[in-house]
Amino acid sequence: MPAARRLRGHAVTHKKKRRLMVLLLAGLGLGTATALTLTAFQDNIVFFFSPSDVLANKPSADRAFRLGGLVEAGSVERRTGSDGRPAATFRVTDGAQAISVTYSGVLPDLFREGQGVVTLGRLLPDGTFRASEVLARHDETYMPPEVADALRRAGHWNPADGAAPPAETWNTAPRPGRSGG
Amino acid sequence: MIPELGHFALALACILAVAQSVLPIVGAHRRDLRWMATAGPLAAGQLVSVAVAFGCLLWAFAVNDTTVSNVVQNSHSAKPMIYKLSGAWGNHEGSMVLWVLILALCGAAVAGFGRDLPSALKARVIGVLGWVGVGFLLFIILTSNPFDRIWPPPPDGQGLNPVLQDIGLALHPPMLYLGYVGYAVTFAFAVAALLEGRVDAAWGRWVRPWSLMAWSFLTLGIALGSWWAYYELGWGGYWFWDPVENASLLPWLVGAALLHSAIVVEKRDALKIWTVLLAIMAFAMSLLGTFLVRSGVLNSVHAFANDPTRGVFILALLMIYVAGAFAIFAWRAHKLAPTGIFAPISREGALVLNNLLLCSIAAVVLAGTLWPMFADILTGAKISVGPPFFNTATAPLAIPLVLAMPIGAMLPWKRGDVWAALQRLWWAACAALAIGFFYLAAMGYPVWPAIGMALAAWLVVGASADVADRIALFRRPHQAWQRARGLPRAAWGAAIAHAGMGVTIAGVAGMGIATDTLIALKPGESTRLAGYEWRLDSLTDATGPNYTARRATVTISRDSAVVTVLEPERRTFTVDRQTTTEAAIHTNAMRDLYAVLGEERDGAGVLRLHHNPLAPWIWFGSIIMALGAGLSLSDRRMRVSAPAPKGAAAPA
Numbered sequence: 046m047p048a049a050r051r052l053r054g055h056a057v058t059h060k061k062k063r064r065l066m067v068l069l070l071a072g073l074g075l076g077t078a079t080a081l082t083l084t085a086f087q088d089n090i091v092f093f094f095s096p097s098d099v100l101a102n103k104p105s106a107d108r109a110f111r112l113g114g115l116v117e118a119g120s121v122e123r124r125t126g127s128d129g130r131p132a133a134t135f136r137v138t139d140g141a142q143a144i145s146v147t148y149s150g151v152l153p154d155l156f157r158e159g160q161g162v163v164t165l166g167r168l169l170p171d172g173t174f175r176a177s178e179v180l181a182r183h184d185e186t187y188m189p190p191e192v193a194d195a196l197r198r199a200g201h202w203n204p205a206d207g208a209a210p211p212a213e214t215w216n217t218a219p220r221p222g223r224s225g226g
Numbered sequence: 227m228i229p230e231l232g233h234f235a236l237a238l239a240c241i242l243a244v245a246q247s248v249l250p251i252v253g254a255h256r257r258d259l260r261w262m263a264t265a266g267p268l269a270a271g272q273l274v275s276v277a278v279a280f281g282c283l284l285w286a287f288a289v290n291d292t293t294v295s296n297v298v299q300n301s302h303s304a305k306p307m308i309y310k311l312s313g314a315w316g317n318h319e320g321s322m323v324l325w326v327l328i329l330a331l332c333g334a335a336v337a338g339f340g341r342d343l344p345s346a347l348k349a350r351v352i353g354v355l356g357w358v359g360v361g362f363l364l365f366i367i368l369t370s371n372p373f374d375r376i377w378p379p380p381p382d383g384q385g386l387n388p389v390l391q392d393i394g395l396a397l398h399p400p401m402l403y404l405g406y407v408g409y410a411v412t413f414a415f416a417v418a419a420l421l422e423g424r425v426d427a428a429w430g431r432w433v434r435p436w437s438l439m440a441w442s443f444l445t446l447g448i449a450l451g452s453w454w455a456y457y458e459l460g461w462g463g464y465w466f467w468d469p470v471e472n473a474s475l476l477p478w479l480v481g482a483a484l485l486h487s488a489i490v491v492e493k494r495d496a497l498k499i500w501t502v503l504l505a506i507m508a509f510a511m512s513l514l515g516t517f518l519v520r521s522g523v524l525n526s527v528h529a530f531a532n533d534p535t536r537g538v539f540i541l542a543l544l545m546i547y548v549a550g551a552f553a554i555f556a557w558r559a560h561k562l563a564p565t566g567i568f569a570p571i572s573r574e575g576a577l578v579l580n581n582l583l584l585c586s587i588a589a590v591v592l593a594g595t596l597w598p599m600f601a602d603i604l605t606g607a608k609i610s611v612g613p614p615f616f617n618t619a620t621a622p623l624a625i626p627l628v629l630a631m632p633i634g635a636m637l638p639w640k641r642g643d644v645w646a647a648l649q650r651l652w653w654a655a656c657a658a659l660a661i662g663f664f665y666l667a668a669m670g671y672p673v674w675p676a677i678g679m680a681l682a683a684w685l686v687v688g689a690s691a692d693v694a695d696r697i698a699l700f701r702r703p704h705q706a707w708q709r710a711r712g713l714p715r716a717a718w719g720a721a722i723a724h725a726g727m728g729v730t731i732a733g734v735a736g737m738g739i740a741t742d743t744l745i746a747l748k749p750g751e752s753t754r755l756a757g758y759e760w761r762l763d764s765l766t767d768a769t770g771p772n773y774t775a776r777r778a779t780v781t782i783s784r785d786s787a788v789v790t791v792l793e794p795e796r797r798t799f800t801v802d803r804q805t806t807t808e809a810a811i812h813t814n815a816m817r818d819l820y821a822v823l824g825e826e827r828d829g830a831g832v833l834r835l836h837h838n839p840l841a842p843w844i845w846f847g848s849i850i851m852a853l854g855a856g857l858s859l860s861d862r863r864m865r866v867s868a869p870a871p872k873g874a875a876a877p878a
Contacts, residue, residue, distance in 0.1 A: 046273035066570060070582055078586040081619045082593045090597075091613035093608035111610060123827065130744050131825070131832050150744055151832050154796075154805045191608045 047048050091165065095195030096142040104168055112146070112162040113192045114139040121158055137162060137174075139192075141199035148176040161192040227295050229373040234325075236373075239330070240363040246333070246356030250349035251421070262349035265579025269352050272359060273330040275283045280314075280327045283372055287314040288489070293379040296372045298321065302385035302801050304772045306513055312396030313386045318520060318536075319372035321399050325516075326362050328400070328407040329355065336411065343432065346399045350418035351411075358410050361543045363398035363499075368537050385801035402447030402474060406512040407466035408440020412484065413509035413551070416502045423561035425498040429688040430491030433505065435859050437488055440508075441481045442855035444462050444496070448474050449848035460822045462742060462836045462843055467616040472595040473515030479588040480508040483581040485855075490574050494639060497578070506555065508547045510590070517544055518595070523663040537791055569641040576634025576642075583627040590619045598858040609672035628681045628731070631724055632688025636695070654691050658684035669739050678735025685728030689721040715861040723854025732845030736817075736840025758819065759783050773797040777810070778831050779821045782812070794823040794833075813842050 074190075080090065094104065104110055117136040120143075122216040126132035132149045135158075146164055156179060166176035246268040253261025286294045287310050290303045301310055309316075313325040333355040340348045366372070373413040389395075415433045419425045451474065456464045465471060484504040489495040522539025568574040594611045601607050632654060636647040648655075660679030669675065694700065696717060697709040714728035743755050763779040775795040782789045792810035800808070812819045818841040824832035 067578070070578070074582040075589070076625065078589045081622055082590050084596075085615045085619035086597070086611070089618060093610065093611060094551045111608075123828075125746055125823075129746060131746055131827070152832065154807065194608065194742065213581045 068212075069218075093191045095139040095193070095198065096137060096144045096189075097139055097199055099144055099168065099174075100142050106167055106170060109165060109177075111163055111165050111191075112137055112144060112176075113161070113189060114195055116156070116158050116160055116162050117143055118158045123152075137164065138196045139199040144172050145173040146177055147173055147177050150179070152179055156217070163187050163189050163192065228282050228285050229291065229375065232279045232286070233371065233373040235275045235279040236363060236367055239279065239326070240360065240367060242272045242275060242483065243363055244358035246272060248356075249353075249355055250356070251353035254346040254349040254353070254421075255348070259345070262345055265349045265352035268356070269330070269333040269337040269686070272356075273327075273334040276323070276327045276330045280323050283320055284311055284504065286373075287311060289322075289621060290383065290495050292379065292381070292383060292850060293559045294372075295374045295376040295459065298376060298380055298383045300383065300386050301382040302354050302772070303392070304382075304801065305386065306771060308393075308396065310392045313390075315399050316386055316390045316395065319366070319370045320400055320811050322362065323372055323404075323405050324399060326359060326366065328403050329359055329362065329410055332407055332411045332577050333359065338416075341431075344428075347418055347429070349424055350421050351414045354414035354417045355410065358414070358547065361547070364850050365536075365539050365543065369539050369755075371576075375472070380812055382457050382801075385772075385799065387797045388804050388806045389458055392458050392734045394450055394453060394458065395588045396449060398450040398454060401443050403448055405440050405444025405447050405481075406477065406515065408436055408443060409481060409505075409508040409512045411436045412440065412505040413547075416505035417551055417554060419502060419562070420551075420558040423558055425491065425502060427492050427495055430488050430493075430495075430501070433501070434485070434488040434492055437481060437485045437505075438855045438859045441485050442477070442852040442859070444474065444478050444481060444853070445848050445852040448478060449845045449852075453845045454842070457809055457811055460809040460834075462740075462809075462820055462822070462834070462838070464737065464841070467594075469595050470519050472591050473518045476588055476592060476595075477508055477511040477515060479584050479591070480504060480511050482583040483588075484508050486577045486580050486584075490562055490577050494568065494574055496568060496574060499559050500581070502559070503555065505587075505842050506548065506551045510544070510551075513540070513544045513547060517831045536632075568639070571637070571644055572642045573634065573637045573639045576630060576637050579630055580627065580634060585632075585744065587623045587627070589618050590623065591616065594619065625677070625681065628685060631685060631727070632692060635692050635720060636688070637725065643855050650695050651688055651691055654684055654687035657687040665735075673737050675735040675738030678731055678738060682728040682732035682735060685731065689725040689728070692723045692724075714857045715794075719856070719858030719861070721854070723851045723855060725821050726847045726850030726852075726854055729843050729850055733840045733843030733845075735846055736843065737838055738798065740836060740838045740841070742834060742836040744824075744832070746827070746832045748830045753835070755835050757784060758789065758837070760821070760833075760835050765826065768795065770797065772801065773799045775827065776823065778821070779832065780810070780833065780835075782819055790819065792819065792821045794821045796823050815842055816840065818842065 054088045076122075085096055091109060093112055093113060096112070099112065114137040117138045120134075120136035124134075126130055126149050128143075130149050131151055132147070133152055134145060134147050136143045136145050138144075140174055148164070148166075162176065163180045164176035165178040165180070168174055196206075244264065249261050249268065251266065253259070283296075285291075286297050287301055288307070290297060290301060290310065292298050296317065296319050300320075301313045305313070313544050314320045321421045331354055336343075336348065336351055336355065340351075343351070412433050415429065415436065419429055419643045448471075450466045451471070455466070456462070484501065487497050487504055517537065517540040583825035594615050597611055600607050602607050603746075632651055632828045633644065633647050636650060637644070658680040661683040662676050665679040666672070666676040692714070693710075696713055697706045699706045702709075710847060714818055741756050743753065745753050747753065747762040749762055749764050754760070759782065761781045761783070765782055766777050766779070768775040775797045777793050777795045780792045780794070782792065790812040792812055794810040795808040797806050798804070799809055807822050807824070809820055816838070816839070818838040820836035820838055822834040822836075824834060826832065
């Protein structure tokens with residue numbers, strides 16, 4: 046009997062030890078994952094700003110961010126850069142403000158004037174935006190949600206009012222919020 | 227008439243699913259054999275009804291029935307038949323019908339092949355699959371009816387998005403869904419075991435093949451998607467860490483953990499509660515993936531159905547299934563008492579480590595994928611989390627995982643000796659270091675790709691060392707052939723799958739030193755890239771069945787010998803005026819030469835040219851992984867009813 050009890054006691058401590066071990070390991074894994082996530086977040090999160098956001102609080106030049114809005118009608122200029130690569134300049138507008146963007150590379154197939162666009166890059170000291178990437182979707186009717194939100198915040202169009210007005214009129218159309226109409 | 231028949235069949239399937247979700251489970255609870263016996267016929271009935279509905283949908287697409295709005299939105303008469311048919315599941319509504327068809331197929335398979343299953347467990351598994359079926363059939367009927375009519379019918383459809391008119395994407399959804407839905411089956415086994423209050427080796431033996439099957443299809447599905455993105459989207463990459471891609475990676479990671487922990491349940495009768503939890507989590511990740519892809523809550527480059535009501539419905543399903551399963555788990559898990567005891571350094575211990583690392587990687591990917599959504603809700607900030615985050619955060623977890631893989635595979639059950647395992651792996655370590663340093667020196671010191679190559683060699687040589695050791699290739703060479711034939715297929719499968727992982731990692735490392743250039747060339751002009759001369763010969767017009775194209779002819783030569791002629795195209799589809807780029811690729815298995823034609827100005831064509839070393843290995847390695855899992859699945863022992871009780875320790 047005493048022998049059996051001792052054996053049983055041994056098994057229980059063993060089990061407890063093992064459980065503790067598993068808990069410690071799991072804690073370690075979770076801790077490492079959290080630490081990794083937080084450190085990587087700090088350096089690698091990319092913010093989205095509309096042209097109004099950018100002019101309101103100029104982001105520093107060492108931080109990449111995404112600038113989005115509509116491609117201003119008549120602003121697109123394609124040329125060949127000094128390095129032989131195709132390049133383009135255009136303006137991105139949210140209806141309230143606009144920012145000049147320079148881009149070296151091929152614009153995506155669905156890049157059109159008056160359409161929603163998201164660009165990734167940095168703000169130069171002269172206030173222009175140098176894009177390293179230009180994203181347009183494989184769908185002509187699609188409006189990136191951030192862009193829709195930026196337009197709404199600029200007071201130009203509320204998605205609740207229905208479909209967006211024709212893109213060509215964006216530069217000149219009066220703002221419903223301000224003209225009272 | 228046919229579309230109405232399809233709609234009716236869906237409704238009928240839903241009613242059968244309701245019966246299937248109640249009768250067998252109540253029967254199992256009351257130990258009533260007749261009620262339990264309804265499981266099989268109900269599952270078969272559901273399969274037949276959903277198959278009829280799917281058939282009707284295919285018919286509507288095949289004959290281009292423009293009174294069905296789904297056909298109008300996604301098809302066109304001037305489209306090759308194969309893409310008319312694949313268009314049936316190339317859209318939200320149709321793909322959900324395919325989803326429930328595969329689910330019904332799995333339910334019927336459990337009923338049909340599960341003769342050896344204890345009848346109560348079988349009834350409960352089929353019953354739980356019935357719950358899942360009800361939810362998704364209601365989802366289709368209430369929010370995404372594929373048979374909606376429109377009147378008056380337009381003369382023709384709007385066509386399938388041209389980038390979807392591709393064989394890779396015709397096959398991608400069925401593969402992916404076989405994976406996703408396979409986890410519905412392991413989920414059903416987990417919930418059934420909780421209801422039963424019992425998990426034993428026989429349960430592990432049943433869950434393992436299903437998790438193997440789901441995982442190998444998911445592997446193929448993800449590889450197909452990545453391959454499609456590589457050759458069809460024309461951006462020269464294979465993985466973007468896009469939310470939609472992560473949505474398929476999450477169940478893959480958790481599923482890989484499940485696959486390994488189910489082995490511990492089967493062989494050692496341990497890790498039961500954890501395995502049940504993983505089975506629930508794997509399905510939760512599948513559902514989360516479905517939610518992310520279809521709700522449009524996350525900004526992704528892959529457009530799908532962006533409909534909030536559908537998103538809310540799937541979110542509700544996710545809540546009900548996962549919260550429900552967790553409630554049952556909290557209520558019943560204490561019944562699943564652990565029995566097996568093992569030392570930390572053992573095969574079991576290694577599998578626990580594997581699970582820990584795989585789940586940590588999944589947690590990191592999940593956090594990165596969902597954080598933009600939470601940040602938007604909490605602070606209103608619009609942010610995006612891209613490849614730099616995922617690469618930085620997952621690498622420190624993935625490297626130890628890969629390092630541990632060959633060692634763990636060599637450790638014996640119960641109690642092992644790392645030193646002994648390492649001694650048998652010393653030449654794998656030498657090979658890894660040699661290849662790593664060679665790569666470092668030969669390629670101009672790319673640190674990460676060299677580490678990747680070393681890890682790849684470690685996995686491939688380590689897996690070979692494992693097999694060589696098991697068949698005593700060097701100790702008793704004359705018996706090796708006989709021993710190789712006697713080695714269980716599961717052991718071969720594991721070694722092959724691990725080696726496949728190594729091949730994929732080698733491909734990723736090779737892509738780490740890929741080079742590309744962007745240049746405007748006039749016909750006759752040429753450029754150099756990666757030791758090749760790329761000359762643009764001509765820009766011509768071409769026509770296809772439903773598009774017109776501009777085609778560039780690029781001759782690539784090396785040391786003045788012509789290697790190949792590539793013809794990248796820019797296609798304009800006649801129906802919807804969409805333009806797509808068609809990359810041209812020449813591969814010799816060691817590298818891809820990849821050309822994309824961009825816009826055209828002043829007689830010059832803009833070309834993007836890539837030299838992608840080892841690129842095909844990424845997908846080839848995935849196929850090897852899936853084959854390894856498949857070979858494991860074919861192990862005869864998996865089909866034997868229950869393992870003999872294990873008294874003594876398994877031989878090392």
